[in-house]
Amino acid sequence: xxxxxxxxxxxxxxxxxxxxxxxxxxxxxxxxxxxxxxxxxxxxxxxxxxxxxxxxxxxxxxxxxxxxxxxxxxxxxxxxxxxxxxxxxxxxxxxxxxxxxxxxxxxxxxxxxxx
Amino acid sequence: xxxxxxxxxxxxxxxxxxxxxxxxxxxxxxxxxxxxxxxxxxxxxxxxxxxxxxxxxxxxxxxxxxxxxxxxxxxxxxxxxxxxxxxxxxxxxxxxxxxxxxxxxxxxxxxxxxxxxxxxxxxxxxxxxxxxxxxxxxxxxxxxxxxxxxxxxxxxxxxxxxxxxxxxxxxxxxxxxxxxxxxxxxxxxxxxxxxxxxxxxxxxxxxxxxxxxxxxxxxxxxxxxxxxxxxxxxxxxxxxxxxxxxxxxxxxxxxxxxxxxxxxxxxxxxxxxxxxxxxxxxxxxxxxxxxxxxxxxxxxxxxxxxxxxxxxxxxxxxxxxxxxxxxxxxxxxxxxxxxxxxxxxxxxxxxxxxxxxxxxxxxxxxxxxxxxxxxxxxxxxxxxxxxxxxxxxxxxxxxxxxxxxxxxxxxxxxxxxxxxxxxxxxx
Numbered sequence: 001x002x003x004x005x006x007x008x009x010x011x012x013x014x015x016x017x018x019x020x021x022x023x024x025x026x027x028x029x030x031x032x033x034x035x036x037x038x039x040x041x042x043x044x045x046x047x048x049x050x051x052x053x054x055x056x057x058x059x060x061x062x063x064x065x066x067x068x069x070x071x072x073x074x075x076x077x078x079x080x081x082x083x084x085x086x087x088x089x090x091x092x093x094x095x096x097x098x099x100x101x102x103x104x105x106x107x108x109x110x111x112x113x114x115x
Numbered sequence: 116x117x118x119x120x121x122x123x124x125x126x127x128x129x130x131x132x133x134x135x136x137x138x139x140x141x142x143x144x145x146x147x148x149x150x151x152x153x154x155x156x157x158x159x160x161x162x163x164x165x166x167x168x169x170x171x172x173x174x175x176x177x178x179x180x181x182x183x184x185x186x187x188x189x190x191x192x193x194x195x196x197x198x199x200x201x202x203x204x205x206x207x208x209x210x211x212x213x214x215x216x217x218x219x220x221x222x223x224x225x226x227x228x229x230x231x232x233x234x235x236x237x238x239x240x241x242x243x244x245x246x247x248x249x250x251x252x253x254x255x256x257x258x259x260x261x262x263x264x265x266x267x268x269x270x271x272x273x274x275x276x277x278x279x280x281x282x283x284x285x286x287x288x289x290x291x292x293x294x295x296x297x298x299x300x301x302x303x304x305x306x307x308x309x310x311x312x313x314x315x316x317x318x319x320x321x322x323x324x325x326x327x328x329x330x331x332x333x334x335x336x337x338x339x340x341x342x343x344x345x346x347x348x349x350x351x352x353x354x355x356x357x358x359x360x361x362x363x364x365x366x367x368x369x370x371x372x373x374x375x376x377x378x379x380x381x382x383x384x385x386x387x388x389x390x391x392x393x394x395x396x397x398x399x400x401x402x403x404x405x406x407x408x409x410x411x412x413x414x415x416x417x418x419x420x421x422x423x424x425x426x427x428x429x430x431x432x433x434x435x436x437x438x439x440x441x442x443x444x445x446x447x448x449x450x451x452x453x454x455x456x457x458x459x460x461x462x463x464x465x466x467x468x469x470x471x472x473x474x475x476x477x478x479x480x481x482x483x484x485x486x487x488x489x490x491x492x493x494x495x496x497x498x499x500x501x502x503x504x505x506x507x508x509x510x511x512x513x514x515x516x517x518x519x520x521x522x523x524x525x526x527x528x529x530x531x532x533x534x535x536x537x538x539x540x541x542x
Contacts, residue, residue, distance in 0.1 A: 002292035091294040092244055093302075111291045 001088045003045065003112040004095045008104045009079040012052050029103035037087060037098055047085035079106055086112075120176040127172045130181060135165060138182040139260030140345075144236040146189045152295025154239065154257055155285040156193065164189035233258065234297050234349045237342065241310040242293045249284035250313050256281050259338040269320055269335055271524075307350065311359045311419060314342045318363050322370075323525050329378065336367060347402070357406035358420030364399030365426035368392040380531040384435045396430045403427050418454040421446055425462075440470035457489045461498050473502035493522035497532065504539065513539040 018026070030047075037044050053073040062068040073080065085102075089095040092109070099107040122130070142164060147157035164185045178184040240253040252270070255261040261269075267277035287293065298306040321335025343360040350356045372386035381387075403423045410416045416424070425446045432438040447463035460483055468476025480499055489495045500515030513536050520532040 004292075089292075091292045092242075093294050093298070095292070096244070109291075113290075 001043075001090060002092070002095070003114075004087050004089055005110045005112060006085040006087060006095075006099055006102065007081055007108040007110065008083040008085070008102070009077075009106040009108065010082045010104060011078070012080045012082065015082065016052065026103065033102055036101060037085075040094065040098060041090065042094060042098060043088040045086040045088060047083070049083040050081065052082075053080045121174045122172055122177050124173060127169065127177065130172060130177045131165060131168050134168065134181040134185060135260055138185055139165075140233050140236060140258040141182060142185045142189050143257055143260075144232040145186050146193050147236060147239075147295060148232065149190055150193055150197075152239065152293075153289050154236070154253075154295075155289065156196070157189075158257060158285075160189045160193040160196065161185075163192045167192075233345055235295055237310055237346065238297050238306060239288060239293060239295050241306075241313045242288070243306070243309055244291060244293055245284050245287065247313075247316075249280055250309070251316050252277060252281050253284045254313050254342070255317065255338065258342065261334075261338070265334075269324070269332060303353075304355075307346075307353060307355060308417075310346060311343075311355055314339050314346065315359060315363075315419070317342070318366075322366065323528070329527075331370060331374070336370075339363060340367065352409060354406040354409040354414070355417045355419045357402050357409070358417065358423045361399045361402035361406060361423035362419055362426055364395050364402065365423060365430050368395035368399060368430065374527065378527055379534075380527045382531075383429065386435075388433070391430070399423070400427050400430065415453065416449075418450060421450040421453065425450070438469065440466050444470050457483050457486050458492070458494075461489075461492075461494055464502075465498055468498075468502050468505070473505040476502045477506075491522055493519040493528070493532075495519075496522070500535070504535070509539045509542055 034044055034047070053076075056071075056073040058070050058072060058074050060068045060070070083104075087095060087098065089098065092111075095109050099109050139161065143154070143157050143161040146160050147154050150156045150160070167188050168181070168185060172178070236258055237254065240257055241250045245253065248270070252266050255266045255269075256263065263278045263281060264274050266281075267274045270277070272280075297303075317335055318339035321332040321337075321339060324332040324335070340360075340363055343356075343363055347353075347356045347360040369383075369386065369391050371392070372388065372390040373381055375381050403420070406420045406423065407416065410420065425443055428439055428442050428446070443466035444463060447459055447466055451459045451463060460479065464476045464479035467479050477499065480495070480502070483489060483495065496515045496518035500512045500519060503509075503512035503515060516532050516536045516539070520529060520536070523529050523532060
């Protein structure tokens, strides 16, 4: 088993404009996906949706050990990080098969560094 | 005193070179499975086995089965490493559930090889999670045993760049958990296409080498043919695997006629067809027939089968004038449906220019006017130039030949384009 972080990227303005019915449909789709994960033999370790990037604060290392705090996300991108799943899967093929069936626009699959 | 059982240095290096050419991929593949799919580790053990061969064979003589000796030695080197290094041992995936030993039935003393062993390695090197350029480099390094320097030379990048590319890809295989196996039924067709694409890329890089003095890099052509033979032999009911081998055999059969004594390019039109390798052509055509027999309306021929069919049309024509151009037009139309690549449009335009006329060929190329994917593809202006030349518009033709010359890198092709410009400016 390898542990993977699924980073879910999407269009925030479209998500903000979603009706309550659309939200509910999205939540149901994610719940169904979660069941699919378990049925596939993989394990969902964690998974959360994030508040929009307008709520983000970034802390950067500045010169001479200072910390620079700024409003907003680390990178302003068209597709913003909107949620994540932490999944234990057999191998990358199994992880990618799950990522493909995820109800999301873009998913980045990153293996967790084993220590 | 009995004579020492060792072998002459020249005989040893010849035997090691032979084994390197034919056994490297197999030795590495078997070792990689024992290493739980860690191809980097397997590569190091394989390399050590070949170095050991150079030393040992000179003293003890060349073994009767060099491949088995090398496999056995590589496995032993790997196990030594794993025993010595607790960190490495922890890294061993659960795939190898008990500590592997040399008595493991999968890895018999005789060095017999599970038939699809090399196939696992090929599918791992060509995994879609790796960038295309990394897949090609990794396949040449791990399956074919080319040195990083040789691969860098073939693809016109510096040696450190190529080394970094290969290292990064090997790291990703282990870190991201790219599995060491042949994909199952459901994914096989799609994944096979990725493998065949890499083999075809190796072949075309050898067939028309982008750099160096020679048009054909024979080593790359032969490695690609080796790979295609392994894949076709191990997946004998996959039409595309047979189709790719057929395409390469039929294309390579024309090798001797493609270049003249001075190393200059000879167009298909001007080739001495008696120089074509008839044995390879018969072989390629037979492979194509086998591939076509596996296709049906439910399983229509794919891009490699169709390209092989086009190559067979040329092989069957006794002269350039006798070529069945309308059959080629039909094949390229079919190819364009299964593989909508602008390169296919260029080929179709050439077929149309001979079946109907150069003006009709130009009309086909006009479909590509707004297609940016072919920026940098010198065959597009070269095809347009040829149609214009045949229509008698020498000024426009020369302009297009110059555009092609700006983009072409293979020296033989550049000389050809220059000679066309020279002839047109004289007239």
